[in-house]
Amino acid sequence: MKTYIQLLLLFIIAQLVSCEDVVDVEVQNGPTRLVVEASINWEKGTSGNVQTIKLRSSTPFFNTASNPVTGATVVVINNANDETYNFVDQNNGEYRTTTFEPVLGQSYSLQIIHDGDVYSATETMTSVADITEVFQDTEDGFEDDVLEVHIAFTDPIEMGNNYLFRFQREGDLLPDLEVAEDEFVNGNAIDWWYEIEEDEDNNILPFAPGDIVAIEMFGISKDYYNYINILIEQLGGVGLFEATPVAVRGNCINETNPENYPFGYFRLTEVVRTSYTFVEE
CATH class of the missing domain: 2.60.40 (Immunoglobulin-like)
Structure with missing residues (x-):
């Protein structure tokens, strides 16, 4: 009886394995631009x-x-x-x-x-405004005790200033991009901070003593702000309830x-x- 049960289990497992089909997904290519x-x-x-x-x-x-x-x-x-x-x-x-x-x-x-x-x-x-100070802290980030870099500058008094920030830690393959506008901070001193969140799956670690980060701050038009903001959102990937990335x-x-x-x-x-x-x- 035991031998019969073992043979039956082996048969069921074999059937389950054999039922796995390889599905080829054809990705349509758009015109070359x-x-x-x-x-x-x-x-x-x-x-x-x-x-x-x-x-x-x-x-x-x-x-x-x-x-x-x-x-x-x-x-x-x-x-x-x-x-x-x-x-x-x-x-x-x-x-x-x-x-x-x-x-x-x-x-x-x-x-x-x-x-x-x-x-x-x-x-x-x-x-673009001048950067007046660059410093580190651990108080403003999403994670306690995680190092973040801060950029201090004063937004010009006229409305409609938009900014693109580019951060790249030495040794990292790609930079991170962030955008800001002065709708609610016009003419004020601004403290813009940036941190790296730990991601064990992709072997990404937060900032540590000795790390060097290159920083660029661009003055950008409102139209470009709208354009790059959409691209940055799409670079974050597609989640279960997020919109599918489209050509911008x-x-x-x-x-x-x-x-x-x-x-x-x-x-x-x-x-x-x-x-x-x-x-x-």
Whole structure:
């Protein structure tokens, strides 16, 4: 009887294993589009004359290869005086100029000619406040006794200032991005803090003494704030009750064929950069 039961269990297990089917999920690929990385960043205290714009073509979701676009014509125009800055093809997807002249509050236009299509965008060079202090603490974060870095600055008195923060700990593969607006803090001193939450599954540890974090604070337009805020939310992943990530349209358009619109954004920002090394408390 015992032998019969054992054989019956083996038969049931074999049937369960054999019933597992491999399901191939076909992921539909959208049309290939031009991807524009046109961030004109003017670091305070520099001339800002050297600028780079990157072009590539989009790839399928599971394809990690980069497809640089070469052979395009890329120019940026100062809309006040029609001064034109030619970005020279570096034959690797990068287009560079060494003669750019940034002017705060000035409107600029981007024009790209590629594969018979004309792409364009317009944006204004946006200023940023000065960082007055960088320090560490453990009082304001989500976790007690976890180190956080603080950035102190004073928001300008005029309404409508928007900020992009970029934090990257030395040795980490990717940076973290955060955005802020001055709707409720206009004209006030601001203490912006950032911490890293522990994630054992992905081997992510909080800040520790000796860690060095690079910090960038950009002044950005309201339109770019809205754009990058959506992207940051989508970078957080898709949970059970969250919306499925979708392609986010930037400010670049295809004048020749509007349906073949590009991805990416043309932005002009002033930026302050600093770093902080954590110490034992």
